[in-house]
Amino acid sequence: MWISEIYTSAPAEERCAVETASFALLDELGIPYSRVEHDIANTMEDCAVISDALGIRICKNLVLCNRQKTSFYLLTMPEDKPFVTKDLSHQIGSSRLSFAPAEEMERLLGCTPGSASVLGLMNDKNHEVRLLMDKEVYEAEWFGCHPCKNDGSLRMKTDDLLKVFLPHTGHEVTVVEL
DSSP states (O other), X not given: OOBOOOBSSOOSSOOOHHHHHHHHHXXXXXXXXXXXXXXXXXXXXXXXXXHXXXXXXXXXXXXXXXXXXXXXXXXXXXXXXXXXXXHHHHHHTOOSOEEOOHHHHHHHHSOOTTOOOGGGGGGOTTOOEEEEEEHHHHHOSEEEEOSSSTTEEEEXXXXXXXXXXXXXXXXXXXXXXX
16 A cells, blocks of 8 residues: 655645645644545555554544434544444444445535545534544544545544534534443
């Protein structure tokens, strides 16, 4: 897998709109980050290689919904932790969770499958998505994610995500233990 050197500023070349918006918002909010570009990350094994390059663990981000598709969740968890639906369902009081359809993910977060990111919450103006963070991710010093496109990854301080980015978007965190 090809991985670029580490950069500390937004890409100079033209990128897709959602990726450009991600970096623009981080810069506007004064949130420092380090980033790499890479081949499309299709698997968690790919993300492990990227994690090593950034010196952190990239999070696994899952967009979930209830059976009626009336409640949506973005779950961010360690890349190597297994996801057990019933354990999460019990903690958040929702039964029958499944993966949200790609069109809902794109409508709500501006992300396509494989590119889900907490940065996509900037697009959720109606607060239809509830952010769920595994306790391990919530307590970590660093947070790693895609900039809403899975051919790049970045790291930032978790405190900046929790105390600057999320208040800006108006989203709160529900901490879960998986």
